[in-house]
Amino acid sequence: MKTDDELIDAYKQGEETAFAELVERHISAVYTFAYRMVGKKEEAEDVAQETFIKFWKSIGRFRKGMRMRTWLLSIARNTAIDYLRKRRSLSFSEMGTHDDADAFEHSLPDPAPSAESVFGLGEDTHRLEAALMKLPLIYREIVLFHYREGLTLEETAQTLKIPLNTAKSRDRRALIALRKLLATQ
Amino acid sequence: MKELETFLRDLPDIRPEAALAESIVRRVMAIRNRSMRTRRAVFATLAALSGLSVLPALYLSVREISNSSFASYLSLFLSDGSAAFGNWRELLFSLLESAPAVGAIAFLGTAFVFLISLKAFASYLPRRYKNSYRMSSI
Numbered sequence: 001m002k003t004d005d006e007l008i009d010a011y012k013q014g015e016e017t018a019f020a021e022l023v024e025r026h027i028s029a030v031y032t033f034a035y036r037m038v039g040k041k042e043e044a045e046d047v048a049q050e051t052f053i054k055f056w057k058s059i060g061r062f063r064k065g066m067r068m069r070t071w072l073l074s075i076a077r078n079t080a081i082d083y084l085r086k087r088r089s090l091s092f093s094e095m096g097t098h099d100d101a102d103a104f105e106h107s108l109p110d111p112a113p114s115a116e117s118v119f120g121l122g123e124d125t126h127r128l129e130a131a132l133m134k135l136p137l138i139y140r141e142i143v144l145f146h147y148r149e150g151l152t153l154e155e156t157a158q159t160l161k162i163p164l165n166t167a168k169s170r171d172r173r174a175l176i177a178l179r180k181l182l183a184t185q
Numbered sequence: 186m187k188e189l190e191t192f193l194r195d196l197p198d199i200r201p202e203a204a205l206a207e208s209i210v211r212r213v214m215a216i217r218n219r220s221m222r223t224r225r226a227v228f229a230t231l232a233a234l235s236g237l238s239v240l241p242a243l244y245l246s247v248r249e250i251s252n253s254s255f256a257s258y259l260s261l262f263l264s265d266g267s268a269a270f271g272n273w274r275e276l277l278f279s280l281l282e283s284a285p286a287v288g289a290i291a292f293l294g295t296a297f298v299f300l301i302s303l304k305a306f307a308s309y310l311p312r313r314y315k316n317s318y319r320m321s322s323i
Contacts, residue, residue: 020210027209031201045205052209053216128192147193176190182189 004068008059022068023052029069029149030076036144037080039133047083051076065135074159077141084137131181139174146171201288231302240293246288255283 002010002021010018030051035044054075062071131142145156146167157167250256258280261269269276 001263016214019213020206023206023209027206028198031205032199035199045201048205049209053213056213056217064205119302125192128196132193132196138248143193147190148196150194178189 005064008068011059017058019056026069026072027052030072031163033073033076033144034080036129036132036140036148037077037137038083041085043083047080050079054079057076069149070151070155070159073145077160080145128178129181131178134181135174135177139170139177142167142170143174143178221309221311225306228302228306228309232299232306235295235299235302239292239299242288242291243296246285246292249285249288253283253285255280255285258283 002018004022004025007018007022011022031044031048034047034051036040038044038047051072055072058075062068074115132143135143141160142156145151145159146153148168151159153167153171154164157164160167162170258276261276
C-alpha cells in the first residue's frame, strides 16, 4: 500500500486514481471531525467536500514528512469555523471566545465527585458524544485534536496556532467541563 | 475502569454516505477541467495574437535594417576587415547607434510571447492518464 507521500507524488505525475485513493483513505476521519465540529450531517458533508477541494488546491505546498491527516484536519477545522460563522445562529456553547467558554464552564453545576457518572460510560459513547457537542468550540477542538487524533499538546497548539500554555489550559478546562456535563446527564 | 481520556481516544469514526468520496473527486475533477479549459483559451488567444504579430514585426525589423546604415557598417567587417579592426571602437559605436532597436525588440518580443504561449497551451492539453478514473477500481 502506497504512503500518502507516494500517492501525492503519483498524482502530481498525472495518476488520477492517486487523489481518489487519498480521499478514500481520509474521508472518514475528515467527515467525523467535521461532524463533531458542526454537529449536522449535511454541513459535515459540505465541510468535508470543501476541505478536500482546498487540500487539492494547495497540494503543491505539501512537503514530504508532513502529516497529511493533521494538515487535512487543520483545513477542516478552519472550514468548519467558517461554516459556523455563516450559520449565524451561534449560541455560546457552539463557538465561544475564551471568556464565553469560561462562562459556560462556570454555568454548569459542580456535582460531588462521582466516579460512576463519568466512568459508568461503559460502551455507551452516545452520552460522551452528546456532551462533546455541548462543549464550546475552543474546548471541543482541543479534545478532538489531542485525544481523538492523538496529537501531543505541542502539536495541537501548533495546529491551532495558539500558545502551548493556552492549549494546556483549554485541555484542562475541557475535561472539567466534560465531566460536569456527563455528571448532569 | 476506563478514564475519560481513554473514552475520548476510543471515540469511533462516523461513516459518511458511501457516495461522498466519489462526489468529492468528481467535483475536484470538474474544477480542474474548467481551470484547464480557461487557461487553454487564454494561451491559445495569446499565441494567436502574437503569432499574427510576428510577421509584421519581422517585416518592420527588416525594413528598419535596410533603411538604416546598420547593414553598411556591418558589411565593413566582411569587406575590409583590417580597417574595421583598426577602428573597432568607432565602428562599434556606429553600429550601436544605427541598430534597428525598435524592429528587433518588436520581432524578438512577439516571437518570444508566441513560443511561450504555444508551450503553455500545449501543457494544458488533456493528457492521457495512466489509469482512467473509476472509484470502483480502488
